[in-house]
Amino acid sequence: MDLQLLEQLTTTPGVAGREHRIRNFIADQTADLFDESFVDELGNLHGILRPKPKPSKSKKKKNTAAPKKIMIAAHMDQIGFMVRHVGDDGFLRLQNIGGFDPRNLFARVVTVHPDLNDPRKDLDGIMNPEGRPIHIATEDEKKKIPDVSEFIVDLGLAPAAVKKKIKIGDMVTLKAPVYQIGNLICSQCLDNRIASYIAIRALRNLKYHACEIHMVFTVQEEVGLRGAGPAVYQVQPDVAISLDTTVCCDLPGVPPKDRCTISGDGVGLNVLDSAAIVDFELLEEFDALAKQKKIKAQRTMLHRGGTDAGPLQRTAAGSRVMTILTPTRYIHTVTEAVHKNDVAAAEKLLIAYLERA
Ligand SMILES: [Zn+2]
Incomplete structure (x- = not known):
């Protein structure tokens, strides 16, 4: 893992409504990554990656259809x-x-x-x-x-x-640093800087993609999913993916039925939370893709709380949504802890999907 990048992401402040410094930091980190980028009226940072199809030797006629537009939303604000x-x-x-x-x-x-x-x-x-x-x-x-x-x-x-x-x-x-504790990475505001980390790393490592990627680092998620709606209204994607963290209480004193996710069992594929029921076909597609690529993944549900997938799904004429989650122990404390293998799995799955979409 690039712990230096993660530490910079978690120690650069950006409480909801005050995302200025974290937005500037992410903009710097991604300056050479996007073909185009801008900040919208609410402060969401948008970065666009035009299609980069695999070079082909065959003289097949070029596909002139409009590329599929995939939006990825990772909220950059913190509590x-x-x-x-x-x-x-x-x-x-x-x-x-x-x-x-x-x-x-x-x-x-x-x-x-x-x-x-x-x-x-x-x-x-x-x-x-x-x-x-x-x-x-x-x-x-x-x-x-x-x-x-x-x-x-x-x-x-x-x-x-x-x-x-x-x-x-x-x-x-x-105030809290990043610690490596066994297989866990522990810090404050891994919700949701770990998603910014995963997104930046996945997009840097992406080789070819036929789709147009619209990456948005959203604002004000923690105070009621306020930034993502206006952002998706501008993008109007074919598919919108929310990248976030979720509850992981695989801990003594919590029965298995209440654990939401298991640390180390892979990237979380969200079935539903209180803000969105994800698109059924997308859920199946991500699940099958994880199996095919041998990426560890686990289905999960959260009966209280939601992510940007809510406004992504139902703003304007609506979008098909999927939510990719990193299981996070002790969420909303200064000792939030993620398993490094789950972070790697999220990165790999995102790359695999974008290369195929
Ligand atoms: Zn979050």
């Missing part, structure tokens, strides 16, 4: 926070952007990004719930799970300095 209040005491209060379990937010280091274009102005802070530490907490206080609004960020600065540097709406991200 995080914005500053909601700058207190007179110098402590910050946060608004969560996307779904957090507050039990995972105790004793975290965060980074506040007061300037979207200038990482040198970033400030690290300490996040904890307000109130007394365990030594002096009451029994009731010890049992309570605080709401996100009850967390504070300590920048270690005098209140006047905090007031000068920080304003309401500044982006805040959790």
Whole structure:
């Protein structure tokens, strides 16, 4: 795996609605990859790859039919926070952007990004719930799970300095590096930077393709799948593929029927989630292709939560959709963990499909 690329993707911030830096980073990484690229009104980054058919020696008449248009959507936003209040005491209060379990937010280091274009102005802070530490907490206080609004960020600065540097709406991200732990790669925001990673790697390694590929790094997925609809409206593809992560709780305390996916059992082929039922023929096609190419794949369903496939499927006149997922343990924490073989399988399957489409 290219851990350097993955680390750059996960440590470049881009909370929903503040995707500027991650978009610039991905645009730089893909500058020589696409025949054309642009950013739309919402901030989705589009890259177009014109068909590159295999050179053939036969003098067969050239196929003049319009090429099949395949759209791939990978959301580039991450869950995080914005500053909601700058207190007179110098402590910050946060608004969560996307779904957090507050039990995972105790004793975290965060980074506040007061300037979207200038990482040198970033400030690290300490996040904890307000109130007394365990030594002096009451029994009731010890049992309570605080709401996100009850967390504070300590920048270690005098209140006047905090007031000068920080304003309401500044982006805040959790700080965590990339770890290799056994066969797992562990980091924050692998949802969904692992999909950007898979897409970039697959498109770089793609040799020939008869289809026109429309890659879109979408915005604001984590706050209700907001970016993908307007993006697909512009593209109007024949087939739209959503690349994302999914729940993987193959863990002690979770019965097999509730595990969604198994880490290491291959790329996830989504049958349905609460936003979309994927196109039946596409599901069968991907399943058969994985078998034929001996790529490990597993079917999966998610009864709560969805991906960009929802708006991809039902915007404008609609598109046939498929969802390709990377099983992710401890999803929406700073220790999200994916199996390196599942990442490789997703990359291979995407390449195999695009070379044949
Ligand atoms: Zn996601």
